[in-house]
Amino acid sequence: MKKKATIGILITIVIFFVVSMYWFYSKNQEDPIVYTTQKPTIGSIIKKTVATGSIVPREEIFIKPNISGIIDEIFVEAGDIIKAGDLIAKVKVVPNISSLNSAKNNINSVRTQVETARLAFENQKNIYNRQKELFEKGVISANEFDNAQLSFDQAQQRYRQEQVSLISARQNYDIVKTGTTRGLGAVANTEIRATISGMILDVPVKTGNQVIESNNFNDGTTIATIADIEKMIFQGKVDESEVGKIKENLPLEITVGAIQNKIFDAILDYIAPKGVIENGAIQFEIKGTLNKADTTFIRAGLSANASIILARADSVLTIKEALIQYDSKTQKPFVEVEVGDQKFERKDVELGISDGINVEVKNGISINDKIKVWNRIKPANDFNRG
Secondary structure (H helix, E strand, O other), X not given: OHHHHHHHHHHHHHHHHHHHHHHHHHHHHOOOOOXXXXXXXEEEEEEEEEEEEEEEEOOEEEEOOXXXXXXXXXXXXXXXXXXXXXXXEEEEOOOOHHHHXXXXXXXXXXXXXXXXXXXXXXXXXXXXXXXHHHHHXXXXXXXXXXXXXXXXXXXXXXXXXXHHHHHHHXXXXXXXXXXXXXXXXXXXXXXXXXXXXXXXXXXXXXXXXXXXXXXXXXXXXXXXXXXXXXXXXXEEEEEHHHHOOOOOOOEEEEEEOOOXXXXXXXXXXXXXXXXXXXXXXXXXXXXXXXXXXOOOOOOOOOEEEEEEEXXXXXXXXXXXXXXXXXXXXXXXXXXXXXXXXXEEEEEEOEXXXXXXXXXXXXXOOOOOOOEEOOOOOOOXXXXXXX
């Protein structure tokens, strides 16, 4: 048994020796590593983050009626350019029976008051005429005549006021019944007019649709949406991981999917103070005003991406970030510069901003240095052979 064990151990040692010798032989047959180099270049480094969103008008005005009824006629359509005061639509009033009866009863009540005031006025007029004759004959004093004249003037004033109230009651009845009355002209409730100048973005109603008036208890039916297309903004959202890197007044580069090979300049002027949860992530709304000098027509609602420029350095010395190495102890960056044939010397460098591919080098190397590509990727045949 001891003899067999000894033979087994010897065989194991021989096999291990043969394998080791083969491994050393294979290593000696491999080609020596030849490092390539790259030179720095002069260029621009732009550090940015991207936000998705859309192009929308800064302000959209919703035109709503001041009276309920049915759309009788529409004078505009989406895309029309209009001015403030232009007629948009007409509303045909469907009177409310309760309001109509109340207005009619009000007229009857005011008529009674007018008649009462008329009778009082006629009575005071007769008294005034008699007192005037007596005063001219010297029968009554001037004080008594003045009192009679005052009562006459007051009765006349009350009568005129009641007449005005009757006219107002009749106008109110006409408005309840038809939506307009004599003398209103362009301000009639049945005429829906533009409140600002701009472009009609949408007309969500059609002739014959019923509309509800805008009041304290109801937003009302939107008849048209108007916006000034000369004042467009980018509206988008950024993730909470990026919001800490941005601030107001940073430049934006806007690309619109529907407009090829065109970049629009903008300025970031709003960052929401509160985020909202969307799909499990917290998003913050941002807005950026587009440059007014650009006259390209952008349709409201087009999807767009905004590149927020966090930092920028132009005409600086740059290298590939992959060429940078870091000291294992100090974690300071350095590169290896060629000083002879496949001979390299370490040089510490001071880095600036990076875009993830290229990085700015402030100090440590010159434009003529050849930097070692230390993390060379093996070709596919090297992996197959190994």
